[in-house]
Structure formats: C-alpha cells, structure tokens
Amino acid sequence: MTLEAINVHHGYGNETVFEGVSLTVTPGEVVGIIGPSGVGKSTLLRLLALFDAPNQGSISYENEDVWQVSEQQRLEYRRQIGMVFQEASLFDASARRNAEYGLRVRQSWTDRLRHELSSLVGKTNGTGDAIEALDTVGLREKVDQDASSLSGGEAQRVAFARALAYEPDILLLDEPTSDLDPRNTAVIEDAVLEAKKRGIGVVIATHDMHQAERIADRVAVLLENDIIEVGDTETVFENPT
Ligand code: ADP
Numbered sequence: 248m249t250l251e252a253i254n255v256h257h258g259y260g261n262e263t264v265f266e267g268v269s270l271t272v273t274p275g276e277v278v279g280i281i282g283p284s285g286v287g288k289s290t291l292l293r294l295l296a297l298f299d300a301p302n303q304g305s306i307s308y309e310n311e312d313v314w315q316v317s318e319q320q321r322l323e324y325r326r327q328i329g330m331v332f333q334e335a336s337l338f339d340a341s342a343r344r345n346a347e348y349g350l351r352v353r354q355s356w357t358d359r360l361r362h363e364l365s366s367l368v369g370k371t372n373g374t375g376d377a378i379e380a381l382d383t384v385g386l387r388e389k390v391d392q393d394a395s396s397l398s399g400g401e402a403q404r405v406a407f408a409r410a411l412a413y414e415p416d417i418l419l420l421d422e423p424t425s426d427l428d429p430r431n432t433a434v435i436e437d438a439v440l441e442a443k444k445r446g447i448g449v450v451i452a453t454h455d456m457h458q459a460e461r462i463a464d465r466v467a468v469l470l471e472n473d474i475i476e477v478g479d480t481e482t483v484f485e486n487p488t
C-alpha cells in the first residue's frame with residue numbers, strides 16, 4: 248500500500264513548519280527523512296500517521312485522500328500504520344505482553360472472543376507473532392522478563408517488536424535509535440531491513456546521515472521550511488546540495 252504526502256503545508260498556530268512537502272513510501276522500501284532537530288521531521292511523521300490533518304495539501308493512502316473519507320475508513324487506514332517513537336513506552340508487564348499489545352487493540356471482538364475461547368480449552372493463543380517479532384529483535388530469551396527490568400536498548404527493541412507484531416503495511420520510526428548504543432542500534436537497523444524484506448514500507452526520521460546511508464533506499468532532506476531533495480540514497484549523498 249502506498250502512503251503519500253502531497254504538497255503538504257503544516258504548522259502550529261501562526262508558526263509555519265514546512266510548505267509544499269511531498270513524500271511517497273511504497274511497499275518494501277525504506278525512506279529516510281533527515282535534517283537537523285526542529286525542522287519538522289516528527290511533524291511530518293505525525294501527518295503520515297494520520298494523527299493530525301495537514302493545514303493544506305493531502306495525505307493519501309491507496310490513492311484515497313485520508314481526510315476525505317469517513318472516520319471509520321480512516322480508522323481502518325490508521326490500523327495499517329505502526330509507529331515507534333524515540334522513547335519506548337512500555338507498561339508494567341512482560342516483554343511478550345508488551346509486544347502483544349498492538350495485536351490486542353487491533354483484534355476485532357470476534358477474534359478476541361476466539362482468543363478467549365481457545366485459551367479456555369488450553370490451546371495456544373495468538374501470541375506467535377509477538378514472540379516471532381521479539382525473536383527478530385534478538386529478545387527470544389527475554390520474552391517473559393518484566394519490561395521494568397530491561398535495559399533502555401532492550402525496551403526500545405520491545406517497542407519495535409510490538410510495531411512489527413502488529414503486521415502493519417507501513418512502519419513510521421521517529422528517531423528510534425537516538426538514545427541507543429551502537430549494538431542496540433544495529434539490532435534495530437537489521438530489524439528495519441527485515442521489515443522491508445517482508446514488504447513493509449518504512450519511513451525513518453533520523454538526524455544521523457550515516458544511518459540513512461546504511462538502511463534507506465531513498466532519502467528526503469528536510470531543511471527549514473522545505474524538503475530540498477528526495478532521491479535515491481546514493482545520489483543524494485553523492486551530490487550534497
Ligand atoms: P524531537 O526534537 O526529539 O523530535 P519533540 O518532537 O518532542 O522532540 O519536540 C521538538 C520541539 O517541539 C521541542 O523544542 C519541543 O519543545 C517542541 N514541542 C513539542 N511539543 C510541543 C507543544 N505541544 N507545544 C509547543 N512546542 C512543542
């Protein structure tokens with residue numbers, strides 16, 4: 248599924264953050280948004296996550312303007328999008344429960360009922376995806392460990408696993424490794440490439456150009472008020488504007 252920002256203008260109050268930004272993400276590609284702090288990377292991701300409507304321009308999903316469809320339809324679109332923030336927000340339960348959380352909210356009540364029934368008869372319940380996702384971020388051994396006893400890097404890996412377990416079409420990552428050491432960063436970067444392999448379209452905001460070079464197929468350079476270049480990662484880095 249293709250998610251697009253088309254000629255988007257946005258700001259807060261009288262403050263303009265950017266004008267005329269366009270960006271597309273298609274299945275199985277990683278798009279990096281790079282630029283210094285404060286230029287609007289988070290703002291753009293929030294628009295792509297359908298949290299906020301842009302002041303001008305449109306956000307489209309499968310070629311539908313997401314702010315022109317019904318609330319119900321928008322919610323359906325919203326469900327195809329996973330997001331990971333700079334800081335993991337986990338609740339006080341095991342890594343597994345945390346990774347399952349996205350699945351639980353997404354499940355329809357019929358699925359939930361089936362889930363309750365299957366656990367009553369002692370069958371395995373639908374936690375396979377969560378465990379597989381925790382495996383992808385190298386935490387298979389820690390599935391039953393309490394979130395509060397995980398390191399910051401491990402907690403962020405659980406947050407990433409939660410987004411993966413949700414099986415989104417699109418994954419939006421807002422500076423997911425800014426607070427992490429190189430080892431944890433490498434795990435997350437590998438997991439991003441795994442998500443890409445599964446056909447997920449990924450958008451990652453980062454102030455780390457090297458990170459974009461390592462994992463992005465295309466990059467958008469966001470500087471004050473505008474995206475100045477969107478292109479193939481190698482081309483953008485070879486011809487700095
Ligand atoms: P980051 O730069 O790590 O993405 P944030 O997105 O949280 O951090 O914030 C970026 C800037 O936006 C900060 O200077 C913050 O003070 C400001 N900011 C965030 N939320 C608000 C808000 N609700 N009102 C005013 N300023 C905000």
Ligand code: ADP
Pocket residue numbers: 259264282283284285286287288289290291
């Ligand atoms: P980045 O992610 O690139 O650091 P942001 O999108 O967080 O940038 O912020 C872009 C600008 O918008 C900043 O000037 C910030 O202070 C402002 N801003 C962000 N969120 C809010 C908000 N909720 N209310 C008011 N201003 C905000």
